[in-house]
Amino acid sequence: MSPSSSFSSLPVDIVLEILARVPKRYHPTLSCVSKNFCLLLRSPEIHKIRSLRRRDSLFICFLATTNKGQVPHWFTLRRAENNPRENHFVSIDLTFPCQTEQQPCVVALGPELFFICGSVYPSSTMWVLDSRTGTFRQGPSSRAARIYLSVGVVGSKVYVMGVYRSDDEINVESFDVKTQTWELAHVPEDQDWWRSAAATVSLNRKVCVPRFSDNAIKCYDTRDGSCESLDCPTKGEFLCRTGACVMNNVLYVYYARFGLMWFDSEMRLWRVVNGLTHLNNRRSVAVAEYYGKLAFLWEEEVGVSGETKEVWCRMIALERSEGEVRGIAEAPQLLGSVPRWYRLQYCLSVSD
Structure with missing residues (x-):
């Protein structure tokens, strides 16, 4: 047997x-x-x-612009004890060890957050946060210092794409979490695409990066470096793309005009998630998987000249059948308030 x-x-x-x-x-x-x-x-x-x-949680980052640059403010979303429907939105103190680094790219893998330095100044440094203990440790340095980073996770590897200098070719390395080692990876075919700092989503062993300037998404295949574009719903029109995530190997992206959409990889088409028209026209959105559902976060300003804005969340169950995906949204939950000048930057799903 x-x-x-x-x-x-x-x-x-x-x-x-x-x-x-x-x-x-x-x-x-x-x-x-x-x-x-x-x-x-x-x-x-x-x-x-x-x-x-209480095995999973979300780490949510807001950026505040100050005279010292961009300052991150981190929160967690965790389930309440013995209540699978109640979530607690808690501010946490994550003091990044490298004070000179501005806006590192951050990705999540398992219970850890990887802070990849080099968004502003060339760097080979990586810091790792253990979400279970709230402690940082310095990870192994990559082979070379880079800037203009795109960072993605495929399997047990963190892929980092960047250049040594602004006029160099794109260089790619992967960090294997299992062996704690860096190795060179395939160079992407379309190099100009990757010259912008961005955290990405992963789909079918590919690293996918949305780009705001021409409203498109490109995917880099980690197996051979080939690239493909995913045609967007309306070319040539800025759609105010915000949140993106992958659940059960399906890519979901939120557009303010169309709402939550999913990419039908068999038909090579974008389709609207049915049943969620009441969530259209949000202007600052983050999405992530949370206990098998899509956590849909957005901001709402309080009054015309208020000093704060509210952070709201709805949990959405996604059901796929016969070429469509239907969303069933739970009641909205007010998580809390943040200063008006905070900008929603990351919503990362971590799991033990």
């Missing part, structure tokens, strides 16, 4: 309890074991168990 069949012979509730204790970064591998494993790992039951155990 194979290990998978003997494991599946256990009662479903016991299997779910076991799988819920496996770190989420291993779920893609477990999903390949069998179709049953894949269904269980995407089931609402396992997300409920993880929620009760």
Whole structure:
């Protein structure tokens, strides 16, 4: 009898309890074991168990412009104890160890946040925050200092694209979290695209970067360096793109005009997520996966000349069937208030 069949012979509730204790970064591998494993790992039951155990959280960053430059302010969104529907929005003190670095690129992998320096000045430095303890450690330095970074996560690797000087060719390295080592990666075909600091999303072993200047998304294949463009809903028109994330290998992007959209990779088309027209025309949005649902965050100004603005959130269940995705949004929740001059920068999903 194979290990998978003997494991599946256990009662479903016991299997779910076991799988819920496996770190989420291993779920893609477990999903390949069998179709049953894949269904269980995407089931609402396992997300409920993880929620009760408070295994996941969101790290949310706002940037404030001061005479000292861009100053980050970090918050977390965590489930309340014994209540899978109540979320706590808490300000946290994350003092970045490198005070001279302006706006490092930040990506999440498992329970850790990776701060890649070099957005403004050339750097090979990387800092890693353990979200479970709130402590920083300095990671291994990359082979060379870079600027103009694009950073993405594929599997267990962090990919960093940048140049040594503004007139150099793009250079790519990947950091393997398992071996804690850097290695050279394939150079992207379309080099001009990657000359802008950006954190990215990952889809089908590709690093995908939205670009505001011409309203497009380009994906870099980590396997061979090839690049492809994902045609946007309306070319040549600025659509005020804000939030983007990948859930169950589907890319979701929010457009103020059209609302939440998803990319149909089989038909090569963008489609609107049905049932969410009441969420259109938001101007500052962040999205991320949170216990199997899409956490949809946005800001609302309080009054005409108020000193603060409110931060709101709705959890959205996404159901895909017969060529469409339908969103079912929970009631809106007021998370809290921030100063009016704060700008929403990151919403990163971390999981133990």
